[in-house]
Amino acid sequence: MSEKGLVYNINRSSFHDGPGIRTTVFLKGCPLNCIWCHNPESQQYEAQLSYNESKCINCRMCEQSCGNGVHNFVSGKHYVYFDKCKLSGKCIEVCELDALSIIGKSVSVEEVMDEVIKDKKFYDNSGGGITVSGGEPTVQIDFLVKLLEKCKQENIHTAIETCGYAKESNYKKIISLVNLFLFDYKITGKNRHKKYTGVSNELILSNLDFLCNRDANVILRCPIIPGINNCDEHYKAIADLSNKYKSILETHIMFYNNWGISKNKNIGNINYFETKMFSETEKASLVKKLKEFGVKKVSIG
Ligand code: SF4
Ligand code: SF4
Structure with missing residues (x-):
């Protein structure tokens, strides 16, 4: 029987989830609940x-x-x-x-592939492919493996966006099937990480180590949230991490946006986080600062 997954969106012509023109497939379910999450509708494991x-x-x-x-x-x-x-x-x-x-809709790998394959020529011409996102895509590991295998058969470049919080054995299952890991580094310090995301960052750092020591291609993705992690200690930690591993190719900074507010309201979450977004000038000066701290190949993601 074909593997089914719970998918809540398929976004064709995506330009921000990896190189080239991509189709991003969003799987439902996340083990974290970051207070700033701009996809709160992804967190619940059910429709x-x-x-x-x-x-x-x-x-x-x-x-x-x-x-x-x-x-x-x-x-x-x-x-x-x-x-x-x-x-x-x-x-x-x-x-x-x-x-x-x-x-959230239960769909087969074949149904997802029917969508993904439509833009194959754009992937080939632009260096793009598929990005599997979430939530956290590894929470549906069997579906993820089958989907990635199909993409490999079709010679489609594969990326996943991961929060890093999964069993190491799950990364073992997919490491040979994923061309690029878009790996989140959110908050420095295990207690602060737990306070704002619901989990400690120890397993996340251990999984990053696992992937990097096996020469996976990794882009570090760092959300910067006003009042939560916009501090020198965190910038230095990003710099240290980005330089620690050859496997980390680039560092992408994801500045806080308030897209999650209306989505939270739509699903009945009334206790959502809201803060002021960075201005373009503030973003530019933060990127400059991160470069001064030595962050490798930093850009706005
Ligand atoms: S890891 Fe991503 S999807 Fe999950 S709660 Fe955090 S921001 Fe949201
Ligand atoms: S009351 Fe509102 S949500 Fe209900 S059917 Fe009418 S328009 Fe739709």
């Missing part, structure tokens, strides 16, 4: 309901179709009780404004 309030006209069709009491209207306001949702999809069928959707 889930999404409600976009800005599209809703309060027609109440969803209330009538749902047998589980998810949609409630009080004084003209639509309240959604996400925890009651059984994912029947009945409300989605009757919503003509596309205000409702289910995030």
